Amino acid sequence: MVPTSYFLVLSAVLFGLGVIAFVFKRNILTIFMSIELMLNAVNLAFVSFSRALGQLQGQVFVFFVIVVAAAEAAVGLAIVILIHRNRGTLNVERVDTLKD
């Protein structure tokens, strides 16, 4: 059996990649995908802890996270569409009217 720590390390790596992509990517959709990656890292952590502790709770949590992520995606994509319609670009560096 694969030890739990392997899954946790993988989850930490995925989360870290999500953070790095969030910071360095410039396209709104890519940034949005990096957030989804972070949430999936969380899901992996939940299920692996769930297995390690012999509880089902952690797997139920994953459903909550998936549902909430879907609701968030609905609103997020609507915002992306608005930005594209009013600005014609999805580059976050060019969406910068609000600055000192």
Added chain:
Amino acid sequence: MFPPLQDLYRIAPELVLCGFGMLVMFLAPIVPKARHGALAFISLLGAALALGATRFMALNPGAAYSGLVRADAFSLFVHLIVIGVAFLAILGSVDYLKREDLDGGEFCALILFATAGMGVMAGAHELLTAFVGLEMSSIASYVLATYRRDEPRANEAAMKYFLLGSFATAFFLYGIALSFGATGSTHLDLMTPLANDSSHTLLKTGLGLIFIGLAFKVAAAPFQMWTPDVYEGAPAPVTAMLSTGPKAAAFALALRILASIDAAAPVWFWALWVAAALSMFAGNLSAVVQTSLKRMLAYSSIAHAGYILVALAAAAASDRMELGIAAALFYLVSYALVKLGAFLIVAHLGGAGERHVDIEDFAGLGRRQPAMAACLSIFLLSLLGLPVTAGFLGKFYIFNAALQSNQPSLLWLAILLGLNSVIGAYYYLRVIVAMYMREPEREIAAEPAPWTLSIVLWIAAAGTIYAGLLPARIIGYATKAAMNIR
């Protein structure tokens, strides 16, 4: 399978808020647009009934749904703040929605849904429930931030709010996952580390990540960069709501975690200390150079998050935790009244499309609209912390909590707080000087306040003075709430 009646009583305010939210959503396409005032009225009725429904919580204290949420004095206190904010925010934006030709139904419904989420956060005694509440409030807020759909600045505000808000949520969730792994539970009162080598470290890391997530939500430095842009770009009545309700709910959640998980206080103390110091300086020093009143108030809300974090640090360090918690709760009340009023004034005087939000545009307001100028002065003086206003006593209680803990590090933090109040005085007074002592450079027509807005402003101003003169009752409830938090 139906939940016992007691459990329903304990979440009565959320049920009322969601019920009325859905009713308004359902009616919005049926009712003709000219009559959308009626929808605002229904929403106000919903908020008022939700305020009444907190009585059910008060009469049935205890845990509901096998310990997921709790109805106690603490939850009740925060419920009163967030529902009160929702009521005043809806009442204060009726006229704004008409002026900007915006759809009234969805606006009110979204505020009700967001408030229900904040209520869940206030009562949550389990981390995943708290997460669901946090998202209920956040998702509705993202939509509200870009409620002026065709305004590019509002789009941009919503984009930043959404991206950084979801980013923070991911941190919060990862923290929950690690804490769950370390303790085998997400119920706040059952979260003690399991007996193996790594679980203490794991719980500490998890709590650290939860702190980052919450620090984003309360706009504390170094996670504050979204705040000025979002508060400036969002429609001003929405900013009034965003800068008060969600912040109170997120602070409530932080206090609940701090008080209930034994490992939290030592892990969080220095994080709170640093975040408090950074927020106060980052907020105040940036506010000094602003020319737009809306943006200045946004920076000032970062500074005020720092002041409240001082109270949290005091709660984390002291054996008498209730002093710090009560101080934070009192400050949240005084802050909510003042910020709500100030942003609603900006919304009204900004004129169509919110074009006149610079401090220059407020020159001569004292002569043009004396009542409005007087209200804004009261709010700014309370933000500054002048005696007779609630802001003074709020700062006093925070000082008291910090000094009573007998920790040298908190003494330093109290000194930084005092120093920052002085910096704050400069830019708050600058606005008052402009209103009363300077002539306007260009002629701006006086816009008399509609009666709905006047009521809100009078309530906020009267509340500020009341809490500043006769704080005994509010601080009494806050202390009772603080004792009841576990």
